[in-house]
Amino acid sequence: MTIISEPPAAAPLQVSSILLVEDAAALAELFSAALTARLGHTVEVCVAVADVELALGKGTYDLAIVDLSFPQEAATGLDALVEIHVASPTTKLAIMTQGDGWVGGILRDAWDLLPLATIISKTAPLDYQLAMIQQVLDEGSSPVDPAIQPLIPTHRNPVRTRERFARLIQHQGHAKVWNVLMDRDFDATYKNVADATGLKLNTVKNYRTQLLPELRVHGMDDPSLREMQEFAWRCRAFLRPHVVKTLGG
Amino acid sequence: MRKNERVTHAATGGEDRASGLDLYFALLAGDRVWFEGPTRPAPRDRIAASSAVGGAIGVFAVTWVALLNRPDFWQRNGLADRERFALVMALGASVALALLSVRYVRILLGRRVRPARFWPSVAARGCGILLIAVGFTVSVGHGQVLGSFLLGGMLGADSILTLWALGVTPKVGQWIWQFVSSPLHFGALGAMLATAIVADGASTRTQFGLYAALWTALGGVLVVIHVLDALGGHIDWEIATRETEVRRRERDHRAHWLHDDVLSEVQLASLRISSGRSSPEQVSAELLELDHRLRLRQLDEMMRGGTPPIYEVVQPHLRRAQNLGVRLDRVPQHDVTRLELHENDARMMERVLSILFSNAMNAGATRLSIDMELVDANRIIEVSVTDDAGGFELDDVPDGRGLRRLMNDLGTGNLARQAAPGGSTLTARIVLTTDRRRRRRTQKEASHA
Numbered sequence: 001m002t003i004i005s006e007p008p009a010a011a012p013l014q015v016s017s018i019l020l021v022e023d024a025a026a027l028a029e030l031f032s033a034a035l036t037a038r039l040g041h042t043v044e045v046c047v048a049v050a051d052v053e054l055a056l057g058k059g060t061y062d063l064a065i066v067d068l069s070f071p072q073e074a075a076t077g078l079d080a081l082v083e084i085h086v087a088s089p090t091t092k093l094a095i096m097t098q099g100d101g102w103v104g105g106i107l108r109d110a111w112d113l114l115p116l117a118t119i120i121s122k123t124a125p126l127d128y129q130l131a132m133i134q135q136v137l138d139e140g141s142s143p144v145d146p147a148i149q150p151l152i153p154t155h156r157n158p159v160r161t162r163e164r165f166a167r168l169i170q171h172q173g174h175a176k177v178w179n180v181l182m183d184r185d186f187d188a189t190y191k192n193v194a195d196a197t198g199l200k201l202n203t204v205k206n207y208r209t210q211l212l213p214e215l216r217v218h219g220m221d222d223p224s225l226r227e228m229q230e231f232a233w234r235c236r237a238f239l240r241p242h243v244v245k246t247l248g249g
Numbered sequence: 250m251r252k253n254e255r256v257t258h259a260a261t262g263g264e265d266r267a268s269g270l271d272l273y274f275a276l277l278a279g280d281r282v283w284f285e286g287p288t289r290p291a292p293r294d295r296i297a298a299s300s301a302v303g304g305a306i307g308v309f310a311v312t313w314v315a316l317l318n319r320p321d322f323w324q325r326n327g328l329a330d331r332e333r334f335a336l337v338m339a340l341g342a343s344v345a346l347a348l349l350s351v352r353y354v355r356i357l358l359g360r361r362v363r364p365a366r367f368w369p370s371v372a373a374r375g376c377g378i379l380l381i382a383v384g385f386t387v388s389v390g391h392g393q394v395l396g397s398f399l400l401g402g403m404l405g406a407d408s409i410l411t412l413w414a415l416g417v418t419p420k421v422g423q424w425i426w427q428f429v430s431s432p433l434h435f436g437a438l439g440a441m442l443a444t445a446i447v448a449d450g451a452s453t454r455t456q457f458g459l460y461a462a463l464w465t466a467l468g469g470v471l472v473v474i475h476v477l478d479a480l481g482g483h484i485d486w487e488i489a490t491r492e493t494e495v496r497r498r499e500r501d502h503r504a505h506w507l508h509d510d511v512l513s514e515v516q517l518a519s520l521r522i523s524s525g526r527s528s529p530e531q532v533s534a535e536l537l538e539l540d541h542r543l544r545l546r547q548l549d550e551m552m553r554g555g556t557p558p559i560y561e562v563v564q565p566h567l568r569r570a571q572n573l574g575v576r577l578d579r580v581p582q583h584d585v586t587r588l589e590l591h592e593n594d595a596r597m598m599e600r601v602l603s604i605l606f607s608n609a610m611n612a613g614a615t616r617l618s619i620d621m622e623l624v625d626a627n628r629i630i631e632v633s634v635t636d637d638a639g640g641f642e643l644d645d646v647p648d649g650r651g652l653r654r655l656m657n658d659l660g661t662g663n664l665a666r667q668a669a670p671g672g673s674t675l676t677a678r679i680v681l682t683t684d685r686r687r688r689r690r691t692q693k694e695a696s697h698a
Binding site: 099101104123125128145147149150151153154175179187189190192194200202205206222223224240243244 | 255256271272274275278282283285367414415416417540551557558559560561563564567568571572574577580581582583584586
């Protein structure tokens with residue numbers, strides 16, 4: 001069991017720039033106003049993952065606070081976090097989420113694969129949230145909100161890294177399979193994967209079998225093609241560069 | 250990067266390209282090869298498996314009845330070489346039928362199996378099916394048509410299981426045409442024609458008999474595939490319709506509840522603010538309470554017939570405590586909270602948490618620690634809530650209180666109180682629903698964690 005320390009009282013020392021990625025526009029506006037009024041920081045708000053690229057072009061940020069769920073987009077907060085981290089590795093990353101079970105998978109992926117400074121619960125009292133943010137800006141990190149803690153492992157999986165995704169694509173055949181599985185609308189059956197990739201049914205099966213030990217590293221024990229598709233869609237920000245490199249697309 | 254698009258790339262060709270025989274090898278390998286993960290057989294799989302078992306029993310019966318009724322079988326001076334050969338082949342075919350049927354019986358019993366390897370499966374099942382076909386052909390004289398149809402039916406049911414596992418839509422008409430225009434068919438026709446020209450009448454009759462049996466078996470395969478696929482589609486449609494109906498009822502129920510309860514409370518809060526009769530703090534507290542009820546309602550829907558993980562059950566209570574200003578010193582960790590609970594266990598845990606949290610907060614707790622542990626070979630989960638709200642004795646809890654009722658429902662010794670620094674620890678032991686398969690899975694998950 002982990003002892004969860006109490007966040008310190010919010011006391012801003014210097015003005016920091018914060019990027020807030022949150023699709024609920026009214027909530028984003030109120031929260032950014034609180035960050036500015038109570039902590040004195042400057043806040044840039046993106047109400048869509050698609051806007052992050054533009055915001056990153058405007059400058060660098062000390063901290064990015066990102067929601068995970070963007071139902072109106074073909075993207076998740078994980079895509080935004082990776083985009084921010086790649087463009088600006090020094091920006092501290094924080095997630096602000098309801099922490100419902102259905103974002104649990106994305107949350108655990110982000111926890112394992114990105115240097116998260118903290119995870120904030122959207123339902124926590126505002127003072128508590130602000131204190132966590134100030135602690136991140138002052139000390140570099142803050143303990144995960146206790147309401148979120150049961151959703152994520154106590155310790156990050158040390159063998160699960162972004163670089164490790166390369167092992168899921170050992171050759172062009174694997175890349176072809178992942179390429180179709182990253183498409184969320186694809187009906188992932190053996191027949192469809194074989195048709196879409198031009199591979200034999202048995203070859204598709206063999207590739208899946210070859211990947212099973214590596215998929216176990218990502219928390220999947222003997223997943224079906226559909227479960228692999230769900231994983232590929234969730235983690236496409238990590239998979240796609242390797243697929244592109246292998247296929248030369 | 251984030252677009253839902255595939256990477257375009259040049260086709261590579263080479264040895265991986267699928268051939269026309271790909272699907273036939275996949276069918277020969279059988280559905281077990283394409284089995285994925287620990288899924289239970291669907292109702293339509295069970296119907297197909299029972300058809301396959303029926304076909305296998307039919308082929309077995311026809312083979313032995315026909316063999317034992319052969320005119321030369323019951324000779325006084327022992328079996329002739331031909332009869333002995335037929336007997337051996339019938340025995341071989343029976344063993345092969347029994348081995349093939351093991352898979353169908355396992356589907357009927359709902360047993361999970363590990364997937365088989367492709368080429369060993371192709372070899373084993375290919376030999377088995379060949380043995381059945383040869384044994385049947387050698388042994389059966391009379392009843393050839395009936396037996397062929399039954400054999401075809403069994404193979405058809407076997408094939409549809411594989412087709413469903415692969416996600417292939419059967420195209421019966423196209424396959425008939427493919428067979429008619431295939432080298433196999435032309436070879437059979439050529440052999441028959443050659444026999445008719447050069448051999449005697451008996452051989453020609455035998456050839457025609459075999460050709461008729463081939464078509465009858467093929468007819469059996471295609472008819473059974475067509476019927477089972479249609480039946481499977483109908484079953485899927487019925488299940489989908491039933492699910493839609495359940496969802497519609499739940500939606501109506503939810504809409505009614507939203508209208509009667511949630512919206513009226515929001516309206517009430519709005520009126521209180523506009524009339525100045527409630528402070529923003531009071532309204533905020535009421536909305537937080539409403540938020541808690543909404544989460545419990547969401548959890549209730551999740552528990553209904555489902556197997557929610559523990560973190561879903563514990564979350565509404567953690568959030569509520571947090572919103573009431575209670576500091577959470579310790580919360581259960583993911584290696585325990587990731588475990589999925591049976592509906593009854595989830596409801597019991599929800600009740601335990603609700604009562605233990607309320608008990609602590611009503612007593613004025615400002616700090617809580619929540620611990621969970623699987624004990625007694627994962628048959629029992631212990632839930633402990635430690636507070637800083639002073640002490641009390643369980644025996645002093647009056648009848649009719651939630652805690653007293655919980656003590657009675659959990660059973661003797663399954664709710665205990667211990668003194669903790671400045672407060673107390675209440676520990677509830679929830680005996681998990683006995684389900685061998687589920688417990689095995691829980692143990693496996695726990696060991697993985």
